[in-house]
Amino acid sequence: MTTKTSTKPTPAAAAPPALSALSDPAAEAAIHTACRTLLLPTVRTEAVAMATAAAKQRLSHKAFLAEVLLAECDERDARRQVRRVKEAKFPRTKRLTEFDTRALPDLPPATLAHLASGGWIDKGEPLVLLGDSGTGKTHLLIALGTAAAEQGRRVRYVTTAALVNELVEAADDKELSRVVGRYARLDLLCLDELGYVHLDPRGAELLFQIITAREERASIACASNAPFSEWGATFTDPRLAAAVVDRLTFNAHIIQTGSASYRLNATTRARKENTMT
Incomplete structure (x- = not known):
């Protein structure tokens, strides 16, 4: 009995690529x-x-x-x-490193660090900054938005009045769905000056569409000079105001910036430090 020997050729090892000997x-x-x-x-x-x-x-x-x-x-x-x-269209440059945390002693550094990390954005949690004018709300809003954008997230800053005007124009041009969809795709919407102007019923309802489109799915960070109890004056319809508050406060991070002027305090401290030096 004879044994057959395999004549199948053994695959050759891959030859190294040929390289050209180029001059410098x-x-x-x-x-x-x-x-x-x-x-x-x-x-x-x-x-x-x-x-x-x-x-x-x-x-x-x-x-x-x-x-x-x-x-x-x-x-x-x-x-x-x-x-x-x-692309976020911030009106000016603000960073967290420039924010004087002494102006907000009730804001723990750990909380600010957590917000800067952006984990809350990934979870679709809202952020609400409440306080009088000049207390640092916009600085924090822009700085946190900038940090999120630099981490690769899609961010857009807009004032409430500008957003409502954009939505009204889009509705008139029959492009509202496209505009609402564009805002819905953002990772973070920074909505400033909520409560500074009174919205007519149509504008309030259009803004509510943006908020609803992002509910529990994508974050909104807003800054307002009015406490929640006064938002009815902004949205005119008490039921609509209550619905907006409900959506913006569910699982939200709420920071009270108080009534003391951040800009005035920062200027006063800077002058004292310059005098001492």
């Missing part, structure tokens, strides 16, 4: 051309300098490749942050 000028030209094609602007501008530094530090080829690719990723993240902040 030719390699630099190839890098620039390839990076333009692949849309890698940071690699295009930094690769040559990083290659020189890698040679001095005796990095491996893999380490050098990792460095240039990470540099591209970091730069893209930075550009994305700038773009997100720009």
Whole structure:
């Protein structure tokens, strides 16, 4: 009895890719051309300098490749942050690092840190800032919105009056569904000056559509100079006002900024510190 021997050829190991021996000028030209094609602007501008530094530090080829690719990723993240902040349409630049927490002694640093992390946005929880004019509400609203945008979230800042006007115009142009849908897709809507102006019944109902579209699904952060008990004057219809309060306070983070002027206190403290120095 004879045993058959398999004649099936053994697969050969994959051959390493053939590499071209380019001169330094030719390699630099190839890098620039390839990076333009692949849309890698940071690699295009930094690769040559990083290659020189890698040679001095005796990095491996893999380490050098990792460095240039990470540099591209970091730069893209930075550009994305700038773009997100720009798209949010904040009226001015405000950051949490610039906020003097001494103005709000009842706001624990841990609470502010939690809000800055943005976890509440991922859960679709509302944030309500209540206090008199000049007490730091808008600063906090913009600063928290900026932090959220820099973390990659879709954010939009708008005053209540501007939003209502936009909705009325969209309704007149038969584009209300599109506009409501655009606001519903945001990760965070920063609604400022709620309660500063009285809304007519139509405007109040349109604003209610935005709030309802985001209920328990996407966060709204709003700032108001009126306590909840006075929101009926803004929405004219007591039942509508009660429905708005109910939706904006369910699982909400509510921060009272009080009545003392944040701007006046900050200016006074700055003058005292300058005098002491």
